[in-house]
Amino acid sequence: MNTKTYKPLLIFIAFLFLTLFLLLPLLIIFIGAFSQGFGVFWHSITEPAARHAIFLTLLVVVVTVPLHTLFGLSAAWALTKYRFRGRQLLITLIEIPFAVSPVIAGLVFIILYGVNGFLGEWLLANNLQIIFAVPGIIFATMFVTLPFIARELIPLMEAQGSDAEEASLTLGAGGFRTFYHVTLPAIKWGLLYGVILCSARAIGEFGAVSVVSGRIRGATNTMPLHVEILYNEYQFAAAFSVALLMSLFAIFTIVIKQVVERKQQLG
Amino acid sequence: MNTMSITITGITKDFGKTEVLKNINLTVKEGELLALLGPSGSGKTTLLRMIAGLEHASKGEIFFDGNNVTNVNAKDRNVGFVFQHYALFSHMKVKDNIAYGLRVKKKKDRPTKSQIDSKVNELLELVKLEGLGERYPSQLSGGQKQRVALARSLAIEPSVLLLDEPFGALDAQVRKELRRWLRTLHKQTGVTTVFVTHDQEEALDVADQVIVLNDGEIIQEGTPSHIYDSPNSPFMYRFLGNANELKGTATKEGISIGGVTLASGEPHADGANVISYVRPHEISLAHASGNDHHLEVEITKTHPVGPIVFIEAKRLDGDRERIEIELTKGSYDNLSIKIGDIMYARVERFGTFQANEYMI
Numbered sequence: 001m002n003t004k005t006y007k008p009l010l011i012f013i014a015f016l017f018l019t020l021f022l023l024l025p026l027l028i029i030f031i032g033a034f035s036q037g038f039g040v041f042w043h044s045i046t047e048p049a050a051r052h053a054i055f056l057t058l059l060v061v062v063v064t065v066p067l068h069t070l071f072g073l074s075a076a077w078a079l080t081k082y083r084f085r086g087r088q089l090l091i092t093l094i095e096i097p098f099a100v101s102p103v104i105a106g107l108v109f110i111i112l113y114g115v116n117g118f119l120g121e122w123l124l125a126n127n128l129q130i131i132f133a134v135p136g137i138i139f140a141t142m143f144v145t146l147p148f149i150a151r152e153l154i155p156l157m158e159a160q161g162s163d164a165e166e167a168s169l170t171l172g173a174g175g176f177r178t179f180y181h182v183t184l185p186a187i188k189w190g191l192l193y194g195v196i197l198c199s200a201r202a203i204g205e206f207g208a209v210s211v212v213s214g215r216i217r218g219a220t221n222t223m224p225l226h227v228e229i230l231y232n233e234y235q236f237a238a239a240f241s242v243a244l245l246m247s248l249f250a251i252f253t254i255v256i257k258q259v260v261e262r263k264q265q266l267g
Numbered sequence: 268m269n270t271m272s273i274t275i276t277g278i279t280k281d282f283g284k285t286e287v288l289k290n291i292n293l294t295v296k297e298g299e300l301l302a303l304l305g306p307s308g309s310g311k312t313t314l315l316r317m318i319a320g321l322e323h324a325s326k327g328e329i330f331f332d333g334n335n336v337t338n339v340n341a342k343d344r345n346v347g348f349v350f351q352h353y354a355l356f357s358h359m360k361v362k363d364n365i366a367y368g369l370r371v372k373k374k375k376d377r378p379t380k381s382q383i384d385s386k387v388n389e390l391l392e393l394v395k396l397e398g399l400g401e402r403y404p405s406q407l408s409g410g411q412k413q414r415v416a417l418a419r420s421l422a423i424e425p426s427v428l429l430l431d432e433p434f435g436a437l438d439a440q441v442r443k444e445l446r447r448w449l450r451t452l453h454k455q456t457g458v459t460t461v462f463v464t465h466d467q468e469e470a471l472d473v474a475d476q477v478i479v480l481n482d483g484e485i486i487q488e489g490t491p492s493h494i495y496d497s498p499n500s501p502f503m504y505r506f507l508g509n510a511n512e513l514k515g516t517a518t519k520e521g522i523s524i525g526g527v528t529l530a531s532g533e534p535h536a537d538g539a540n541v542i543s544y545v546r547p548h549e550i551s552l553a554h555a556s557g558n559d560h561h562l563e564v565e566i567t568k569t570h571p572v573g574p575i576v577f578i579e580a581k582r583l584d585g586d587r588e589r590i591e592i593e594l595t596k597g598s599y600d601n602l603s604i605k606i607g608d609i610m611y612a613r614v615e616r617f618g619t620f621q622a623n624e625y626m627i
Contacts, residue, residue, distance in 0.1 A: 170342070171423055
């Protein structure tokens with residue numbers, strides 16, 4: 001059969017799925033958020049519990065993303081510029097968070113740092129709380145978002161090889177200068193792309209965070225958890241309002257991602 | 268320019284169990300242009316990278332002008348290194364690529380901005396790229412890129428200049444042009460230069476001295492004409508282009524091949540099995556048998572390519588092996604050779620080596 005026959009069918013299927021599973025839900029969020037007027041929407045995203053959830057979510061992003069930038073750069077550098085035993089294993093390990101369910105990731109941290117966990121007694125004795133507190137949320141988010149930046153950089157740096165770095169070295173530049181003047185400019189768009197994906201995931205992570213957070217309103221609630229709580233309390237308009245705010249974050253990151261992708265192709 | 272000699276003593280390199288370089292000793296004289304020639308996997312690039320400090324020897328030492336640099340970091344060796352695939356900084360303009368080595372110098376050694384600018388212009392002129400300083404590498408042709416890479420490496424006034432298959436990624440026409448130009452440039456700058464190539468023609472054309480490597484060992488070294496005129500082994504004959512292999516026996520009179528005896532300068536044990544290597548253009552043809560040492564052959568194929576005619580012939584003695592002959596168009600026409608002609612091949616020059624039963 002001619003492939004042309006399939007063309008309208010394939011396009012139809014693509015649009016059908018996009019409408020059913022993406023556009024319609026987004027529209028519902030929008031309608032839901034404003035179902036009781038702009039006043040309710042505004043109140044829902046500015047009342048203290050909501051404000052704290054937004055603050056906490058941003059805090060998680062601000063801590064997680066720079067750390068993963070550091071990790072991603074180091075890991076990608078080590079894995080692409082050096083050859084060593086265990087290299088392939090490390091590449092595989094980095095991808096584990098993609099395969100493991102976030103809920104399991106959360107549980108692992110409870111087993112490690114919870115009151116009855118391996119390090120629980122020591123933490124308690126030193127008056128440190130990780131589970132049901134902000135550190136736990138950050139740890140769980142760190143786990144889930146670990147691969148994003150490293151995975152973006154590894155194939156990029158692999159493809160670029162180390163000729164330019166070696167050239168810089170023979171021209172008398174040390175390691176840091178070489179990184180700053182040669183490596184970083186060559187990978188900046190890939191790095192930014194990884195940072196965007198990592199941020200988006202850090203904002204939206206629900207499963208792992210919900211296990212370790214304890215959902216204390218005004219203390220350990222991130223935006224996704226706050227949305228769920230509001231929904232369970234039948235405050236639909238409020239739930240949709242916070243959800244809309246998150247969706248706007250998401251759309252914003254996608255727009256930046258598009259711009260970055262175009263730059264990456266050009267440059 | 269303060270250029271230096273290079274001395275390498277007992278360099279050995281192993282990657283795990285494979286030895287890529289075995290006890291290499293060599294000297295590159297100050298101001299010399301030396302080619303490291305060898306097939307891929309011969310260890311030539313590894314050796315070059317070691318001189319630059321980009322690779323470290325398992326054993327042995329490297330000296331620049333008598334100073335031991337074996338443990339000196341690449342960034343402190345002051346070598347110019349040119350890569351096969353240019354390795355230009357793609358986000359920097361041509362002039363910034365060239366200025367890079369000067370700009371990253373420590374503050375006390377760094378030239379002023381105007382000094383750097385004039386140095387860059389001087390180098391752009393040297394590599395014949397005046398007016399292209401504002402371009403980005405992606406806007407240049409391969410040949411231009413490689414000249415930028417060269418200018419960049421010369422900016423730091425290197426003690427030695429090292430080039431790793433510098434013309435390997437360029438097409439034939441540009442490659443020929445650039446290698447002549449490299450010779451001229453070398454005369455102008457006088458900097459001690461080592462370049463790696465797998466192309467024997469390139470090595471013989473450009474270098475003052477050639478070192479041939481195979482399997483991590485130096486097989487032969489000398490001037491291009493010495494290397495070409497007196498290959499010291501079957502490997503050299505095969506590597507330096509085509510050679511006919513004629514099996515024979517050593518006798519008191521010389522080398523006996525298919526009933527013909529060729530006078531050999533070199534002594535071989537009487538009765539030993541030997542192989543003589545004869546280059547296709549070092550055979551001449553005649554219609555009549557002469558008085559000395561002519562192999563009887565039947566012409567099976569002729570293939571004129573420009574000024575040269577490639578001829579295949581079958582030996583009519585016991586071996587009936589195929590041999591290749593190259594004649595100039597002129598002598599081919601004079602002889603009016605046709606396929607099926609029975610002719611007499613005279614070996615003008617040859618090299619003879621003991622046949623090794625393990626030899627393929």
